[in-house]
Amino acid sequence: MEYSTKTHRLDLGWRDTTRLLIPYARRNLVDQIKSIWFIVAYLIVFQLLVLQLPIVFSVMIAVGIAVVAIGLMFFMEGLRVGLMPLGESIGVVLPRSGNMALILGFAFLLGLGATFAEPAISVLKSAGAGVKPEEAPLLYSLLNDFSGELVTAVGVGVGLAVLLGVLRFFYAWSLKLLAIPAVGLLLALSFYFSQTSLLNDILGLAWDCGAVTTGPVTVPLVLALGIGVCRIVNSGSEHNAGFGIVTLASLFPILAVLLLGLYHYQAEDYYGASNYRGEMRSSVEDSTVPEKRALPQRPPAAISAEEYTRFLETGQLAENFQIAFNPSDAELVDGTLVLQQPEITITKNSSRGIQLFDDKTWDKEVSLVAKFETAVFEAVRAIIPLCLFLLFVQKFLLKQSLQRSEEVQVGVLFAVIGMSLFGLGIALGLTPLGGQLGSNVPASFTAIVPWGMEYAEGPLFGDGHSGKLVAILFAFFLGYGATLAEPALNALGDTVEKITVGAFRKSLLMQCVAIGVGFGIAAGICKIAYDLPLIWLLIPPYTVVLVLTWFSPEDFVNFGWDSAGVTTGPITVPLVLAMGLGIGGNIPGVSDGFGILALASVGPIMTVLAVGLLTRKTSELDSGVGVADDVEENSANEAVSI
Amino acid sequence: MKAHYDEALSALTAVLPQIYADQVISALTEVHGSSVLIMHARGTLLQDKWYRRMLPTISPAKVMLQLWIPSSQLDAALAIVIEHGKLHLQGSGAVFASHCDHFWAGSAFHDWPVDALTDSSIENHPGLLELKKNLSVIYAVVERDQTSVLSKVAINAGAHGPIVFLGEGHGLRDKLGWLRITKQVDKEVMMLVVEERNAKDIFSAIANAAEMHLPGRGFMFMIPQKYGMFNLPSLVSTHAYDASMQQIISAIDSLNGHTHWRDQSAYTKGVKKTAAAKRRFVGTFRADQCMVCAVVERGSTQQLTDMMLAAGATGMQISYARFAANEEGCELGGAKINKEYAIFRAVRDPAQAKQISDRVRRDAEQADLADICMYLQPIPLVASYVPGAHNYRSAPLLNPVEIPSEDAAHLAARSKA
Known part of the structure; x- marks a missing residue:
């Protein structure tokens, strides 16, 4: 090209380059620190002041959190500069190809591939770590014997969801008309499942699958793709701004997992059933939850x-x-x-004494190199194949060159660096911090041995409801803080703000969603602390959500449902699961941490839709839509009288 | 260049709420050969009661329509917009039109047929009676977090609630190579329709609040309009509230049939300007500039940016718009496939602007860039940091102008009366 940017590029010396880069890095770092300070400060304060326990591995956690902030800085810039423009540019080019089969095939493969790139199965496995095969054989089999099928089912579910989500843009289908029947069907199926104890076990898994599948790379990419498509496709509905794919991508996997469970239930090839092919294992050595034994009490101190x-x-x-x-x-x-x-x-009486930091400042078993390798591997696996797939489709199937490819390359590089650091930081910092706190929270209502300590503590707040109330309150703020730090939600917030030309502020969306997630996680902890059946926590809120959805304006339905799919990401999940398992381990009869994430998804839908209904009136009045008929008559009369 | 572009062309802009915009678009695109560019914008919403300020605000969505039309058909197009956009209603929107100089278009650019709209008689379109002359439009290109503050300043200075749309800032950034990611491209463009008599006050109030004399703060300019009308709200109100001051003022306006009663110059004692404040505006404001406006198919944005930079434009603001036209587009599934355009705005002095226009035209022809048009518009007032002045607080700069104080003249006139 004759007018390439190179012809009049400024030649910057290293001094000017640093002058550009330093404020840029500082601005982005400050942004990320703003988004994670709450959750970090909250966790530390809770551990030190409420539970009055010292922080174990303090140096490692501090290093980890610093690495998270730097990783997020790179990752968010990578999303903004690289991944999202890439998704949007291909979204713009796709409809112009005029080949519907190509578009739908691409959409399906993208969904399928994204699921394999960011497999949530490890998360689900850790949630089901305490599942005993003889107590929940079907659930156990799905997680262990059929885990490949499980990922495939979820992948196909996400693929179909992206396909339908893209198709929806062409035919101007309202998200309400897709989401309401889908959720209705899911609730009916879930109710049926809840009546059979074998099937009831997998409800939590299925609903959590929906929440977990959409990861921090998939969501922004799919979101950007939808926006690109909607820029080009004019289906006559102004409300189709590109949202909704994430919603469908969180609903369909639930259906896929439920159906997979039903299939294996019918085929009777789960653990212990007649057609089971796997190895039966003796349950004694398999059980990971230790038998209830006497807790080590602190020995008395010597009298001097x-x-x-x-x-x-x-x-x-x-x-x-x-x-x-x-x-x-x-x-x-x-x-x-x-x-x-x-x-x-x-x-x-021996007293522990107030201590801020435990003597153990670094976990000897954590190998920095190994953790870093896994983090890099996961980042590369999540980002590179998807980007190559997108580039391949754009270059060879659509035969378009990528605009501003230089920026996109830098962006993708940033995303990989960011995600690697971010993963490392989470493994070093947030997981140990959240893990110790999550497993320590039960100390508020029962006697436990706190994480990394030798002797039992608690119950701190009485062993009845008051202690559990503390745990539930803790869960609320944990959900709130962790959500504010989620990268995918930040990306969604930016996108919503941009699409609505700043009318719907990012901060408003984030606060709504964070509060909703807080309520959802608190409800999930209630479920575990009191061992409530999941179905009775799913049906009422989803019914409320369906009613709200019916009455809400279309754009809020889009934002609300999409944000529900986005909320459970790499920051929330480890924190919440650690706490769920910690609390579940101390309640007799509870063996898995499933269900909390599903409840965390329904909360934000409710809050966003409620805010939408609250504010709709004012916006309508202002834009003259709500009062148009009135005003028209009035002004006509006035015109006559004047 | 196509033949009938020898005829004068006008640029028509309309700002409407979503629902009326749809009606206007369908009415406009019924006209044979017509075309319109559609952009999304937001209105401003300041809560008038303290307890309402606690609630989250969601600004009303607005749609901005842009079309380029032969001046002879302008009245008819305005009539359609006013009629279908119900612009006589309080708070419904704005429409205005200005003249384009040196208009040229590439061969693939969608042109508006000479005889598309003919009927523009006042009898058939009573709405045209309400059109005002002496309107100016103020554009302020600023960082995204600035607009809420500047909106308040604008309203306090007597303007309606501004319309805000997104734009990209280009220029220096595009010369940086990959380092350009360090410069945020996203800007917000605040647009205000004001009457010419208030224009300078509001303009300087905003420029002052936005600290336009400092580098990197943004850029603002004013375009006088041939005629138009605006009916934009700045506060939320319902029937339950008292009428807002704006409603009362517009009621008195329409009773009086003029706005002279609003002249407050006799009552204000003149704004005290400190020497420092005065000095910092020297060089910030420049008069008699010229805007180069280009419209190009979105895919060629980067190409045109490079051409403009090569031709001598230093900075430009780019906004993207969807294209709707009365023509057979390609369809897929149940939907139409849109075209998108990028609208470029750059301000230089008239001679340079003409030179940029000519050079880009030559380059575009060479590079087979056909889906493009470009025109110039005179800009009486610009405010921005002027690069090249090391000590921008004191050095005299290019074409400095003082904001004339009209107080003295007005007071004299009043006392005579």
């Missing part, structure tokens, strides 16, 4: 010689001493109880 002399002199004891009284022989002599040679032991 000083305290002993003081006692001899004054006969007074300080407060934290305990007196044990052991009579050896008791006799009833003439109506008086006479004790022979009573023995009184005085022990000093």
